[in-house]
Amino acid sequence: MIILSRRSLFGAAAATLLLAGSAGAQTTLLNVSYDPTRELYRDFNAAFAKHWEAEGKEAVSVRMSHGGSGAQARAVIDGLDADIVTLALEADINAIAEKTGKIPADWRGSLANNNCPYTSTIVFLVRKGNPKAIRDWGDLVKDDVAVITPNPKTSGGARWNFLAAWAWAERHFEGDEAKAQEFVGQVYRHVPVLDTGARGSTTTFVQRGIGDVLLAWENEAFLALEELGPDQFEIVVPSISIKAEPPVALVDENAEAKGTTEVAKAYLDYLYSKEGQTIAAKHYYRPFEPELADPSDMQRFPELELATIDDFGGWKKAQPRFFADGGVFDQIYKPGQ
């Protein structure tokens, strides 16, 4: 009896041990990106792999890691072995450059358009029929409107949302900064849930049905419409928004150590090619060179006035002023109020 049970005990343990193994090796790149780019890079990676082999080079596979932009930057700083970073904010790539030196300090400008092969903007996603009649930023602070946006402390997209609201308010109040701050503060008092990332906010709005309006990346809003049905939601384009510039960069030291510099550079360049720009437009990112993309894709982008980060003095000024500890956001947003 004793022998029998001992055997069954260790038999169970041994059975779990039988299952192990690992994948074969070839050239692999690691692209560390932010949340909403999943669909974009799934297509782009396949296109690039094909292109690279057609050039007569060794087969390449690109692995992806997605998460909140700030968290992803942190992971690269802590040693995540990225060849390429494609993040939501210049500030996040700056952080990697400053803390590790793996990216040269003058990375911005190593590629065209300040390293932004595509841009995006912030629009509103509302429920079908727009029952709360939300047309512009001013409508967000109406009494019964609940706004969904992520936390600007952790989410790149949320910082663009914040700045877009600020840009509208500054225009509306004719440059009165105190009033602009008061307005943006009011917007955040209408936020019932502050998620950590853009995708989390989308899920809150779309899946859980919380809130009347989602401040979203344009590409994220289109994707939600496509995935979950235009019969449930519609996009509202405000009178003014912001030109969101998610940059890309080579992580020089990592690529050098892995011997992937050439293919990683080619990968980034390919984002600017006709194919890269077409894929970006297809996934609702505004391509840097619209004439390279499919005109029918381009038609989907609404025309609107866009403020830029330079109106705020660039990220080097905007980041500490608005989002650092004790900055404007901390002053206007106090949880539980």
Add this chain to the structure above:
Amino acid sequence: MALEASLDIHPSVAAAPWRSPTAESPAVKWTLIGVALAFLGFFLVLPLVAVFVEAFRSGVGVYFEALVEPDAVAAIRLTLLVAAIAVPCNLVFGLAAAWAIAKFEFKGKNLLITLIDLPFSVSPVISGLVYVLLFGSQGFLGPWLARHGIEIVFAVPGIVLATIFVTFPFVARELIPLMQEQGSGDEEAAISLGASGWKTFWLVTLPNVRWALLYGVLLCNARAMGEYGAVSVVSGHIRGLTNTMPLHVEILYNEYSFSAAFAVASLLALLALVTLSIKSFLEWRHADGLKAVRGH
């Protein structure tokens, strides 16, 4: 007076007809059973059913496609690999620790017991973060590891370490109370009859605790496969490489692939159910042995 009163009670109890050991009325009994069942149904069975219903919502084809997709296969393989390393490690550690605590007296024993419980009281996110702080490239040992080309965080070793940390009390916690209760009488008898230490362990100690050990291992395994927080921190979320099943479920869910997310989730749930079934089956199969051990 008091004596009289107490004597009064005695005959009446003795004379009473047979009653069930619980004196409550049937209404109370059925209410209690009803509450327990409703609670169980609402918080356990219903969510479990929901997982499977959602998983099959888009059809059986989509379900199996989600499970054979390369990233899903990689996640399943990684999860099993991590469990296959973490569980034996904790089995050996748990046995050794329980043995030391139950059968010997030594200084710092209470400290050891407290430390074993540490992973239960620390948030899993912290458990992950300590490894990043220790082995990350900005961390304590990071630069040395980098120079020697050793990858720990954002790779499989980090995931294994974090899982071991989180699941480390399960086996020990199951064994310690039982072994303490059993004392060392059986072992002393065996040794006084001439058995070697090793033989005593295999033929006396281990059989005495085998059910607790099995239960600890199964719990440990279930948690090792299901751990999310600590693994999420050290994983780096590289698809097809460092994503375990729970992380893969989250990714799929965030990609609007709800059916696929629930398909992988249902597989995780299934693994847990299989684990429990194995335990029940073994208990049933060895009911006699079990009774004998409990009789000790």
